[in-house]
Amino acid sequence: MTMEKPGLIESATFSRDVIHEIQRAAETGIYDIRGFGAKRKVPHFDDLLFLGASMSRYPLEGYREKCGTDVTLGTRFAKNPIKLDIPVTIAGMSFGALSANAKEALGRGANMVGTSTTTGDGGMTPEERKTSKTLVYQYLPSRYGMNPDDLRKADAIEVVLGQGAKPGGGGMLLGQKITDRVAQMRNLPKGIDQRSACRHPDWTGPDDLAIKILELREITDWKVPIYIKVGATRTYYDVKLAVKAGADVIVVDGMQGGTAATQDVFIEHVGIPTMAAIPQAVRALQEMDMHRKVQLIVSGGIRSGADVAKAMALGADAVAIGTAALVALGCNHPKWDEEYRKIGSAAGFYDDYHEGKCPAGISTQDTELASRLNPEEAGRRLANYLHVLTMEAQTLARACGKSHLHNLEPEDLVALNVEAAAMAGVPLAGTDWIPGRSGY
Amino acid sequence: MEFDLKTHSVREVNQALHDLPKDQETEVVVNGISGDHNIAVGMDQPAKITLNGHVGYFCAGMNKEAEIVINGNAGQGLAENMMSGKVHVKGNASQSAAATAHGGLLVVDGDAAARCGISMKGVNIVVKGSVGHMSAFMGQSGCLVVCGDAGEALGDSLYEAHLYVKGTVASLGADCIEKEMRPEHVEELSALLKEAGCDDDPHDFTRYGSARQLYTFKVDNASAY
Numbered sequence: 001m002t003m004e005k006p007g008l009i010e011s012a013t014f015s016r017d018v019i020h021e022i023q024r025a026a027e028t029g030i031y032d033i034r035g036f037g038a039k040r041k042v043p044h045f046d047d048l049l050f051l052g053a054s055m056s057r058y059p060l061e062g063y064r065e066k067c068g069t070d071v072t073l074g075t076r077f078a079k080n081p082i083k084l085d086i087p088v089t090i091a092g093m094s095f096g097a098l099s100a101n102a103k104e105a106l107g108r109g110a111n112m113v114g115t116s117t118t119t120g121d122g123g124m125t126p127e128e129r130k131t132s133k134t135l136v137y138q139y140l141p142s143r144y145g146m147n148p149d150d151l152r153k154a155d156a157i158e159v160v161l162g163q164g165a166k167p168g169g170g171g172m173l174l175g176q177k178i179t180d181r182v183a184q185m186r187n188l189p190k191g192i193d194q195r196s197a198c199r200h201p202d203w204t205g206p207d208d209l210a211i212k213i214l215e216l217r218e219i220t221d222w223k224v225p226i227y228i229k230v231g232a233t234r235t236y237y238d239v240k241l242a243v244k245a246g247a248d249v250i251v252v253d254g255m256q257g258g259t260a261a262t263q264d265v266f267i268e269h270v271g272i273p274t275m276a277a278i279p280q281a282v283r284a285l286q287e288m289d290m291h292r293k294v295q296l297i298v299s300g301g302i303r304s305g306a307d308v309a310k311a312m313a314l315g316a317d318a319v320a321i322g323t324a325a326l327v328a329l330g331c332n333h334p335k336w337d338e339e340y341r342k343i344g345s346a347a348g349f350y351d352d353y354h355e356g357k358c359p360a361g362i363s364t365q366d367t368e369l370a371s372r373l374n375p376e377e378a379g380r381r382l383a384n385y386l387h388v389l390t391m392e393a394q395t396l397a398r399a400c401g402k403s404h405l406h407n408l409e410p411e412d413l414v415a416l417n418v419e420a421a422a423m424a425g426v427p428l429a430g431t432d433w434i435p436g437r438s439g440y
Numbered sequence: 441m442e443f444d445l446k447t448h449s450v451r452e453v454n455q456a457l458h459d460l461p462k463d464q465e466t467e468v469v470v471n472g473i474s475g476d477h478n479i480a481v482g483m484d485q486p487a488k489i490t491l492n493g494h495v496g497y498f499c500a501g502m503n504k505e506a507e508i509v510i511n512g513n514a515g516q517g518l519a520e521n522m523m524s525g526k527v528h529v530k531g532n533a534s535q536s537a538a539a540t541a542h543g544g545l546l547v548v549d550g551d552a553a554a555r556c557g558i559s560m561k562g563v564n565i566v567v568k569g570s571v572g573h574m575s576a577f578m579g580q581s582g583c584l585v586v587c588g589d590a591g592e593a594l595g596d597s598l599y600e601a602h603l604y605v606k607g608t609v610a611s612l613g614a615d616c617i618e619k620e621m622r623p624e625h626v627e628e629l630s631a632l633l634k635e636a637g638c639d640d641d642p643h644d645f646t647r648y649g650s651a652r653q654l655y656t657f658k659v660d661n662a663s664a665y
Binding site for chain 2: 030142143146147148149151152174175187188189192193195197201202203208211212214215218219220221222
């Protein structure tokens with residue numbers, strides 16, 4: 001509880017942030033819309049630690065003994081599974097939400113390290129197809145820009161049922177960002193506040209989805225993998241249904257996952273933390289004898305190689321990054337601090353992606369702002385960052401005696417607190433106790 | 441070219457259709473259909489395809505260029521996301537017919553169920569019978585012509601699609617209103633009716649469209665969302 005001076009006590013319930021939001025709501029009559037992901041503190045990978053090798057385990061020599069990082073996605077049904085050099089992919093983000101330069105930079109960075117990038121709501125741009133060696137095409141409820149020609153150009157298809165920032169909600173792209181090109185791609189009037197649907201228009205449940213997936217396979221002649229992406233909520237059941245519906249790959253996006261524009265109340269109050277979702281997903285896959293056969297990609301708050309390694313130790317085959325990728329491109333960079341302050345924010349705090357005024361030229365359609373982002377330089381920064389994530393994860397894996405990131409396992413982890421132990425299903429550090437598990 | 445789904449799988453038929461030449465019009469007949477799903481999806485050739493029997497889900501999905509006639513009823517998502525060409529079902533169509541379709545023409549001789557033309561993005565749809573509830577929901581562009589009646593919440597959250605109904609409308613959805621039938625609309629409707637083989641008088645239809653009041657978020661519209 002902050003005290004400005006002795007005797008002045010800030011309420012824990014009605015903090016200054018809460019008071020500000022009540023007064024903002026009272027003045028405008030509209031809920032707060034913003035980008036980014038959940039900002040509240042939730043149990044996360046920081047609450048887990050690796051048990052490095054010592055007497056009872058044998059470590060691998062750093063820099064000398066190989067620790068593999070490659071991953072193959074879509075081995076269940078697709079004729080052409082995706083082979084990536086690293087298990088860190090770029091999550092779906094739309095042209096519209098992001099500038100064309102930002103999309104190009106994501107493709108360039110992903111190419112340099114041998115991983116995939118993903119389209120978003122609004123369809124595939126020729127630029128991103130040209131600059132992305134491996135491109136996943138999102139199939140979303142809105143079907144904005146949905147084109148069978150682009151579908152056939154994709155290396156994989158991701159059927160999006162939801163995302164971690166807003167499970168159960170559709171996207172929005174406010175009028176400031178609906179330029180002529182965005183309007184043309186989405187077949188909408190210029191300048192309107194665009195509302196994306198939250199449900200697919202032509203199927204309503206898992207049995208229908210199974211037929212929908214067969215349709216997509218028929219259209220693409222069974223060549224490319226089909227992912228199903230869900231926001232993390234009832235993950236155990238959703239993953240089981242996704243397997244039954246015929247997914248090659250399942251993407252689980254935790255509540256820390258980002259968005260370009262959603263109600264703040266949605267971002268902060270719907271969904272479960274990424275760390276809590278992974279064991280549910282893995283348990284569902286294991287019970288169906290599909291773990292490692294249907295690959296699991298996890299996203300939502302991945303920031304470091306430690307996060308990558310922990311997600312994989314819990315059972316993920318790969319991870320996806322969105323917010324961190326934008327930060328690597330230059331989002332929230334201190335060099336733009338003065339300009340962030342002019343629009344009521346500051347470097348390190350900026351989340352008004354929906355306004356289209358991004359000083360870094362990333363979450364904008366303003367041509368002058370967008371021109372500030374050099375796609376080649378930004379792509380190089382992203383590639384550097386992806387290399388660091390991979391090398392950090394390898395460092396931790398070698399310390400645990402693993403010759404491949406996929407050999408990491410829950411037994412390599414302990415939790416720092418009871419909540420994390422219960423959610424991740426690993427023992428509380430210094431004990432053999434996993435809350436909720438019988439026999440412990 | 442002729443297939444029978446009693447002896448060929450849907451996969452074999454679709455692969456054969458996808459392998460048709462793109463520079464010539466081929467006639468194809470598929471018999472023995474018994475509610476099979478995903479027939480003739482992803483066409484990208486100017487073929488003339490006749491489907492004899494009732495088809496299941498997503499028949500003619502994402503069609504480009506092909507002309508597909510269904511001698512029977514059609515299941516859910518008929519001609520979903522069609523880009524061009526023509527799909528003609530001689531019977532009834534289940535829900536979400538021509539969902540999100542960007543172009544081409546869908547003709548339904550019978551009735552179409554709920555959400556006909558949901559999120560339509562440029563397709564033209566002519567239903568000689570009636571349509572179910574929430575038809576043209578979030579319709580962005582193109583035309584929905586209903587020679588019979590329309591169910592509840594027609595055109596809910598409509599963008600710029602044009603709706604023409606000859607019979608009664610159970611209710612209009614949010615931001616959908618009746619609009620004046622000007623000469624250009626009569627001309628547009630006449631052409632669609634003619635193309636669909638209807639002899640209805642366009643002057644007997646009422647036009648509906650977007651009031652454009654929900655295009656931007658406004659406090660005053662809170663009750664409509």
